[in-house]
Amino acid sequence: MLLNATDISRPLTPPTPIAKLQVQGITKSFRRSRKPLTVLDDVNLHLSKSEFVCIAGASGCGKSTLLNIIAGLLPPCEGQVLVDGEPVPGPGADRGMVFQSYTLYPWLTVANNVAFGLKLRRLPKAQMRERVGYFLNIVGLSAFASAYPKELSGGMKQRVAIARALINGPEVLLMDEPFGALDAQTKEKMQQFMLELWEKTRTSILMITHDLEEAIYLAQRVYVMSAHPGRIQQEIKIDLPPERELDLKLSPKFIQTKRELIESLRAVA
Numbered sequence: 037m038l039l040n041a042t043d044i045s046r047p048l049t050p051p052t053p054i055a056k057l058q059v060q061g062i063t064k065s066f067r068r069s070r071k072p073l074t075v076l077d078d079v080n081l082h083l084s085k086s087e088f089v090c091i092a093g094a095s096g097c098g099k100s101t102l103l104n105i106i107a108g109l110l111p112p113c114e115g116q117v118l119v120d121g122e123p124v125p126g127p128g129a130d131r132g133m134v135f136q137s138y139t140l141y142p143w144l145t146v147a148n149n150v151a152f153g154l155k156l157r158r159l160p161k162a163q164m165r166e167r168v169g170y171f172l173n174i175v176g177l178s179a180f181a182s183a184y185p186k187e188l189s190g191g192m193k194q195r196v197a198i199a200r201a202l203i204n205g206p207e208v209l210l211m212d213e214p215f216g217a218l219d220a221q222t223k224e225k226m227q228q229f230m231l232e233l234w235e236k237t238r239t240s241i242l243m244i245t246h247d248l249e250e251a252i253y254l255a256q257r258v259y260v261m262s263a264h265p266g267r268i269q270q271e272i273k274i275d276l277p278p279e280r281e282l283d284l285k286l287s288p289k290f291i292q293t294k295r296e297l298i299e300s301l302r303a304v305a
């Protein structure tokens with residue numbers, strides 16, 4: 037279902053009474069050649085509890101900038117980010133982040149990479165071991181606890197990064213093109229893995245992707261961003277069953293949804 041943005045200064049779908057994540061009026065400018073460049077202009081969106089939402093948009097429209105602001109890694113010029121109705125002043129354990137590039141520490145084992153955030157929180161060792169074991173099991177890497185990142189495939193590295201983000205019990209998992217560097221087959225496996233993970237954990241997930249099929253396959257809603265400046269232009273509700281197998285990608289409804297999304301992206305190009 038395609039919702040047109042008649043007034044982009046307002047959120048397209050009103051958030052549930054208290055959204056898990058709310059982005060209100062975010063504007064961001066950078067200085068380029070001594071002139072201000074507005075990259076994001078009055079961006080509003082929300083993520084409900086246990087929802088999986090994707091953001092799609094042309095390269096350079098400000099998706100990563102937006103996600104970095106939500107993560108608290110960049111300050112906005114205007115606007116605010118709220119988690120459970122509370123404004124967040126900077127980075128926090130309530131928002132876990134997974135980046136496109138592999139960000140594991142090469143000198144640490146898989147288990148120690150996953151445990152890294154917990155070590156900063158000085159949890160007791162036994163509790164730490166138990167939590168690491170639990171999340172390694174969730175991402176299917178129990179057998180690789182003692183391996184080093186160089187011994188892992190790209191998909192396995194991203195599963196470690198996801199476990200590392202989840203172990204801190206974030207309210208929201210933020211993912212910036214996490215499978216962008218993977219080959220098509222591994223990517224499909226990771227998409228299935230993400231759906232299984234989401235079913236198991238019901239974590240609220242906000243994910244950026246260039247891949248329209250990926251967005252439709254994974255998300256319940258897709259925000260389409262326009263560029264120069266970056267704005268939320270449209271919101272597409274993905275009206276597909278919650279249980280999704282790969283064959284769904286060949287169904288008429290999936291193809292129709294993809295067509296809507298392509299047209300939506302063309303309209304904002």
Ligand SMILES: Nc1ncnc2c1ncn2[C@@H]1O[C@H](COP(=O)(O)OP(=O)(O)OP(=O)(O)O)[C@@H](O)[C@H]1O
Binds near residue numbers: 093099100101102
């Ligand atoms: N620190 C910075 N200083 C100046 N300009 C920046 C900075 N960071 C991002 N930009 C500019 O902001 C715009 C948006 O960049 P951003 O990386 O957020 O886009 P994107 O939609 O994530 O792109 P892609 O899909 O290619 O990753 C680009 O024009 C980029 O050059």
